[in-house]
Amino acid sequence: MNNAAPKAERSRGAFLLDSTSAGVGARGFDALRDVWETQIGDVFQLPSFSPATIGDLRVKGRAAKVRDVAIADVRSVSALAGTPGDDHDAVVMHVVRRGRWTLDDPPDPGRHTVSAGQFRLRHFVRPYAFETTPHTTTKILALPAARLSPLLGDRIITGPADSAEVRLLVAHTNMVHENIADLGPAGVHAAHSALIELAKAVVQGQFDDAEPRLAPALAQAAKDLADSHLADPELSPAMLASQLNVSLRTLQRAFAASGESVAAYIRERRLEEARLALSAPSGRRLTVSELAAHWHFADSSHFIRAFKKHYGRTPADYAASTSPAES
Missing domain, CATH: 2.60.120.10 (Jelly Rolls)
Structure with missing residues (x-):
């Protein structure tokens, strides 16, 4: 407790x-x-x-x-x-x-x-x-x-x-739970205002996508949705915008408010899942080509370059570093 x-x-x-x-x-x-x-x-x-x-x-x-x-x-x-x-x-x-x-x-x-x-x-x-x-x-x-x-x-x-x-x-309420201990008076005011506006949106069946106070909730809802569709080949910024009933520009603006991009978030989450898969025991580990295909990179070369740029080593090097040393 x-x-x-x-x-x-x-x-x-x-x-x-x-x-x-x-x-x-x-x-x-x-x-x-x-x-x-x-x-x-x-x-x-x-x-x-x-x-x-x-x-x-x-x-x-x-x-x-x-x-x-x-x-x-x-x-x-x-x-x-x-x-x-x-x-x-x-x-x-x-x-x-x-x-x-x-x-x-x-x-x-x-x-x-x-x-x-x-x-x-x-x-x-x-x-x-x-x-x-x-x-x-x-x-x-x-x-x-x-x-x-x-x-x-x-x-x-x-x-x-x-x-x-x-x-x-829902995305906003989850953010409130995670951050309430750190909220000062201004944060409490902002969180409360967004809660009321989003509840009004549920009643009205639409929300004001130009309201800047709702940008964090929109970005978090898109992240939650992306996380549940990472293996879906149709996952894209446009698909997320469509599911959340906003324009692509509105969604991109919500991410930009925190210095992110929608496409970069999807790519980084897929890279993270691939990294976790590379830590699996060697007998159950997918090959680099299989990982690239599973997480919808264009090909192995694109996957290797993206992985190395993000983690500072190739997938093969990372896998080797996580394998138990042979006696």
Whole structure:
């Protein structure tokens, strides 16, 4: 467990929690309650869990607060069930990557399920019951109703978790988790502004690609997308721009803001994967020609030149340096 911000700093807070170890049980809930109340409870109250959940709470997660926005990433081994806290006038978004998150939508009748690969966003003004299946992975955002309800109204926004707007919002929340401990007042303000603008983009189904505050989220979303398609021969800056619903120029401008280029990022990540492959035991190691083809370099010569320029030695020299010495 890690408290990333001091108690006196009320504009931000963060923690990590892992109660997946055998035998943790109710002690895991006690730890979660204590750190939640300390770090983000003034923005988003801890849900009231069912007795069965408390007795067998096996979750791994992280949460962060940026002013009046709370973000929680929850990977649950056990099933979860309960209701949120009483003070629940917030716009809540669930992005489910694995498993299912089922919730009531008062005053609407019936139960509604967010399945893996989907998201759901709506304004809740009263507690609602929820439950999950075991092994569910979910990102939950609690956003200020005053900033979003004028756009949202009574609508429920649903859709695929890989839509361009959701990709950008998720990428930004991940950057918040990674950097919140180092954010000063200006950083907190910038992170919060981007969170609100990206949440608005989800509601509207489009974002302002000329908004400079969103450039870091756009670049990170493109990197995340590229990382998941490194072996795809169709991977290119144009493909990433198309998937993220922006122009190629807009994507290039977002990368340029941090001194990078889209093509260089793709090439360097492929080189890194090739380097890791060269460290494999010799019996399972691909040849230089095979690596060049697998990572979509024009030919072996182009791959060797790029590898040497980046790492200061040829692939063969690198492979030799990682091989165990013969006795």
